[in-house]
Amino acid sequence: NAGVMQNPRHLVRRRGQEARLRCSPVKGHSHVYWYRQLPEEGLKFMVYLQKENIIDESGMPKERFSAEFPKEGPSILRIQQVVRGDSAAYFCASSPLGVRIFGPGTRLTVL
């Protein structure tokens, strides 16, 4: 059991570029959650997805951010036209229901 996998682990982008963050949940887990952690802060919920469905996106910024969890393949968090304020650690978690298992995170730096 490889646990939750995220890639890349570190991502550097210039302002205006796009960032794509990938999350492969634990095998058999059908629920995926994305969280953002700003430096020196706690984690903030962004979005909850099941296969091919967005269940709750109440924590997602209204613009530039989108997420998907296709029938095949990893979940993707996409940030268009990144700005410096997007610099953060983005964590993905998966669960069958209940305890969330967190991935190692992707640390995004926007120059």
Place this chain on the structure above:
Amino acid sequence: ELKVEQNPLFLSMQEGKNYTIYCNYSTTSDRLYWYRQDPGKSLESLFVLLSNGAVKQEGRLMASLDTKARLSTLHITAAVHDLSATYFCAVDLSDKLIFGTGTRLQVFP
């Protein structure tokens, strides 16, 4: 809006001492989690508390939940340096976890 507050935010304690971290939350929930995070790392699940009065212990850490008071505690017994980390409580609101502010713990000799 659910608020989850931890105190203290920072805790510097000597090895061998005992201390308690508090987690207060503002709405009804009967499921609460404690996580540990080391600098630059992901979150490690410590405890899942599923009902009022639940108490769980692992090594020098013990967690409890009082759903009526909307309070959870994480008690540290005879602290050691390896416990230095940031500890988060998180309240389960059906489809999302709402995290507390975190308590940064530093244990010194």
